[in-house]
Amino acid sequence: MRWAMFSVTFGKKKPWPHRRLSAFLLLLAMLAGTGCRRALPVIAVIPRTCGTALWEPEHAGAAAVARERRLNIYWNAPMRDDDIQSQIALIDQSLKRGYAGIIVSPIETLPMRTPIRRVLARGVPTVVVGTELGIAPEPHLAYVLSDERAAGEMAARRIGAILRGNGTIAILGINPQLMSNVVRERSLETTLAREFPGVRVAARQFGLSSVPQEQQAAEELLAKGVKIDAIVALSLASTRGAYYALVEFGKDGIIKLVGFDQDLIPPIRTGGIDSVVAQDTFEMGRLAMDQIDRELHGKGGATELLVPPVLMTRENVDSAQIRQILNLAWWPPQ
Amino acid sequence: MKKIASGRNLSIACIAIAAMALLAVAGWSVFHSVARRGPFEPQQVSLEKQDDWQAFGGTWQSAGGVMQNNSDERGAKLMSGPTYWTNYSIEADVLLLGQYGDAGVILRSTDEEEGVDAYHGYMAGLRDLDNTLILGRADYGWREYAAKPVAPRVYAQQWYHVKFLAYGCDFAVSATATSGQTTIVAVEDPDCLPAGRFGLKSYNTGAEWKNIEIRPATRQDLVAMTGGVRPPIAAPVQLPTGAEPGSYDKYFEPLHRDLLAHRADVNAQPISALRLLSPDIPASVTVHGVVTLTSPVLFVQDSTGGLAIPESHTHAPLQIGDEIEAKGNAELHDFSSQLRDADVRLLWSHTPVPPVAVTAAQAATGAFDAEYVEIEGRLAQKSEGPKHTLVLTLDDGSQSFLAIVSETGQAMRLHHLKERSRLRLRGICVVDPAYTHDLTSFALLLPSFNDVEVVEGPPWWNAGHIAALIIGVLLLALAGLSCYTLIERWRMQAVLEERGRLAHEMHDTLAQSFAGLGFQLEAIRDEASEGQNIVPQLDVALDMVRNSHEEARRSIAMLRPEHLESMGLLRAVEYCTRRMVNGASSIAVRIFSEGGERAIPLRISDTLMRIGQEAVANAVRHAHPAHINISLGYQQGSVVMIVEDDGCGFSASGDLAGFGISGMHKRADSIGAAFAIRSAPGAGTTVRVQAPTPPSFLLTIRRRIPLLWRKQSDGNAGR
CATH class of the missing domain: 2.60.120.560 (Exo-inulinase; domain 1)
Incomplete structure (x- = not known):
């Protein structure tokens, strides 16, 4: 029936504008293609941003599973990791394009709830990576999270070990807008209070949206002359900002820095950054794509998967485990 | 087996379609490349x-x-x-x-x-x-x-x-x-x-x-x-x-x-604090702020206030939203400060300051001097300003203020703003007389065209629109009057034409009959006065009266379309024909129909009816036939009517004026029908009309709309 309609239209004598004809022919070709062979389902994978050591491994992990399961990936993200509006626009665009599933790592918790609800209302399988949204897992919604409670404990124990149970610290990069950050902050403080009562938190600062702002905040802290033995930076930007401030004040290596989220690797080798609690985003991407594939085959379900974090130190930075976490190879093996 | 066959057919169809599509795309690509690709020159x-x-x-x-x-x-x-x-x-x-x-x-x-x-x-x-x-x-x-x-x-x-x-x-x-x-x-x-x-x-x-x-x-x-x-x-x-x-x-x-590029002076002062410095002691200060305007003057703002930096040394082009560090000499003004000879360094980008929404009355106090604000106002006038600027004068409540924007780039679009439009503007509020010329309490320096938003257009009711409306109404009335006059003229012309036709009809039939009857009565009177036998003459006169009566009945029948509507074309023609030949028992009438009978527009069926009547009348009057055959053929897109008799016929070279042939021809023309007469002396006459008909669905719609309308009207009347 559809073909008959087209053949009639095609038979019109009036010449069409080139663009319309071109579009028609393309449509014809697409219809022919879809009629004869199903295109692979496309899964949108939308991290907080692209092209970073933290999020590119997620691409690699997701792509590895997608190749096995014959799925296509649309990988894109905002150009800045604080641009929540662009991330929401990408989700809406994925819906419009009719992608078969969406994997998203929200930049912020609250603004993402409505877009995710919208996706779920359309019955599109969704996996939220990296942070809770406050929406309970349901048949089309699964979470793949880095175990932030464990991450906070890991950072606290590292601080306790470095300071041998006594000293003052500053906590930078507190971000109530991201639930994962809140969880890691609370876990850090709880663990410190429980296991290392001799470690006192001398300063707490909210996270800011960019490295320079974080750097300035750390500079101001150091300029106040508050005695600090160590800094815990709860985000990628605050870790880098704190490191820059320490270098600037000649305190790198002297004031110990325990950061979160892999970004700067060379200072870990020199001790400028003591350690970084890394998210295994490669594994998170792999599990998220696997979960989507299960959903597409009706085997999914309300799921919350926790991926253990890894403490990246000078001692293990070249280990196979860390190299796998930093793996960027999203492309097919050559 | 059947499934396999259908699956195979589907596959073949798919492959064929894909091949066709590919061929088409390939063909189009070739055409496209030939049509569009010129030689690739450096x-x-x-x-x-x-x-x-x-x-x-x-x-x-x-x-x-x-x-x-x-x-x-x-x-x-x-x-x-x-x-x-x-x-x-x-x-x-x-x-x-x-x-x-x-x-x-x-x-x-x-x-x-x-x-x-x-x-x-x-x-x-x-x-x-x-x-x-x-x-x-x-x-x-x-x-x-x-x-x-x-x-x-x-x-x-x-x-x-x-x-x-x-x-x-x-x-x-x-x-x-x-x-x-x-x-x-x-x-x-x-x-x-x-x-x-x-x-x-x-x-x-x-x-x-x-x-x-x-x-x-x-x-x-x-x-x-x-x-x-x-x-x-x-x-x-x-x-x-x-x-x-x-x-x-x-x-x-x-x-x-990288870290040195972002290193900032931790002793920077809040911008609002500069206003509290001693006016007599020169002070070199450092401030941090976000760029809110780059041209004509650099403005920056922190959480405490705004600041103008008229002369600055920058290391890189600055954009709105850049966080900068500026070191220079503070110069105090009434409501804000300026930084002279400032050395400006970019700290980071992408931290734009949101504007503060204020009213013109609030901005007029000077409390928002050098700050990025959002204000609404109604556009009073536009004018060219100095240094290729466009100056908008706006009113809001009791206050007027100026908005100044550079004319370069897309700001030219501001020329299309209509006066009395309500605008929302975002810009730097300044009270400096250099901008206000002491005509208004403050002015807004707009960063770009995009900072002007039309909230609502000018009110519709202005003198120009009212005049245009009156002219429009007058023109409409004039056009209506002209149409009415034209339609009346057409109607009158139609009435006159119909009257003329009736006059001709009566002249050809009743008038002549009455004239003949008059002559006959005169002859009877003359013969009666002479005592002659007048019975034969009376018989003739009676015949003439009878004939005239028949003619009158025939004419009246031809003027009444209700037969046609109630009976349909074929039966109406048959009815009229039988009435015409009534009394002439020697004429046998036969009616034929071919194809499925279907609805025909009234205009077409009426015309066919008239032609048929004329043809039958001619046969009855002049041809003395033994048989008259009438057939209607319903074909795809047309209807054919044939009236044939086996009467005396006539020669094409003879006098045909009285046979109404030209009238039949005109009637056929009026509906776009093909009309033909075939006759020869002694060989009878055949009249053939073939009229085009519209598609049946159109006819159905045309018929149903009045019916629905009638039902609706009946329903309303019932309530």
């Missing part, structure tokens, strides 16, 4: 034609032959050219504005979107983070094929000539420093992207490009770049920058450069 790319470029992120602007992206977004792209270009090179002089990023050129690109690596294509450029010339491929994800150290090194704010060439699946890029030292990288990508357009790209830094040239590439061009050495197969790096062992030395310096 060309200097124009930076001035904005329409030729498509931006994906970034803040792009061209001036003086230089294309600049002032944004340090990660992955800003500016694309141009057709997607079918295959072997070509792009050359450009490239300058990185900042540290810790890269900038270069793209070729063979398709499917671009906003996003860090959101395109399919190849990019090559310079990266000052690790001092390398890079070459790689993006497929919505980056594969870095090569990163070669540049000689002597990559410095920000220095020009490098970059040439990137694609031939087949070989790619080569060279970077030449001002010192003349050239660095070359080449790779082969076996599974390469075959074609695409070119573009400019920067990552994590602003950059500039100039002297952009596109040339077709040949193998000789490739050999000239690579020296004939076969490029290695591309192998992408698998770990992030700096993750390889031993990379610390390589990255420490760029990291330090």
